[in-house]
Amino acid sequence: MTKIAFTGGGTVGHVSVNLSLIPTALEEGHEAFYIGSKKGMEREMIESQLPQIKYHTISSGKLRRYISFENIKDIFKVLKGIFDARRILKKEKPDLLFSKGGFVSVPVVIAAKSLKIPTIIHESDLTPGLANKIALKFAQKIYTTFEDTLQYLPKDKADFVGATVREDLKSGDKNRGYQLTEFKDDKKVLLIMGGSLGSKKLNEIIRDNLDALQKDYQVIHLTGKGLLDQNLVNKPGYVQFEFVKDDLTDLLAITDTVISRAGSNAIYEFLALRIPMLLIPLGLDQSRGDQIDNAKNFASKGFGRTIPEDTLTEHQLINQLNDIENNRDSIITQMQTYKESFTRQDLFHKIIKDATK
Known part of the structure; x- marks a missing residue:
């Protein structure tokens, strides 16, 4: 049995894959918990759709690509988020972390690296977001939905998995x-x-x-x-x-x-x-x-x-x-030339395999 920490938030896209993978983990006898922000939409989505999952909150700052005074304040929020995440991870002792991206995920991925917890991250969009670009430095693998995304990522860390389409679609x-x-x-x-x-x-x-x-x-x-x-x-x-x-x-x-x-x-x-x-x-x-x-x-x-x-x-x-x-x-x-390449079970098994190499 494996214990898995999940993180990601800020938009529906940064939570949806986690929402499909967590039930798979539970169905196969593993443990799971979630780390997210206090007020982000990920909290509402996880607590309403997966009420049996323990949800931990951390401090989270926004990562901006432009100059703003708010960046200075958010540096301290991110630093606090790292300490919050370290405390949670030390208590829960997960075997691996799966991150879907978004601002809240960065402190969690950094904290996991400091505790030598294997981390897999996921990028749904064609070009990697800033949060995942930062997180990739501390993770061992990044999965992509678009094959063209591989050109923006280091070859030794990137893996194209295609779209994970929900079974009931x-x-x-x-x-x-x-x-x-x-x-x-x-x-x-x-x-x-x-x-x-x-x-x-x-x-x-x-x-x-x-x-x-x-x-x-x-x-x-x-x-x-x-x-x-x-x-x-x-x-x-x-x-x-x-x-x-x-x-x-x-x-x-x-x-x-x-x-x-x-x-x-x-x-x-x-x-x-x-x-x-x-x-x-x-x-x-x-x-x-x-x-x-x-x-x-x-x-x-x-x-x-x-x-x-x-x-x-x-x-x-x-x-x-x-x-x-x-x-x-x-x-x-x-x-019709496109074929869905991964079910949620396929993706989950790949995460386990890659994180335990």
């Missing part, structure tokens, strides 16, 4: 999807996903052009928390949800085309389901550009199309959707 029930939406099965369905926090600009352009979109589609709109439009609640052929969890696979089962952000976990799920996608990645004003890279990579492989958010217009939106429909068969053919 293809278990969606079409009948349930149509019941949830009250849609008919004789017209295509367009799903709009603005990410875990939603997107004000994307929501606005969808609603402003809803009549044009509904000429070809029935529309499912995942708006983000608090972003429903009450004036459109009863509009036929259009349904809004703030957030969907358990029913998402049923909605995906009836989806023909998706408009989405370009987080790696989401776009690989669309790819696995062979759903053509129009990707509108977070801009540089909201991120380091990782979603822009992800979107360009998928568009270059013929899996869909992409529009930068800062140039998003009604004309571009409709034109790109029309282009997807005109090339639907070729897009799906390109998608």
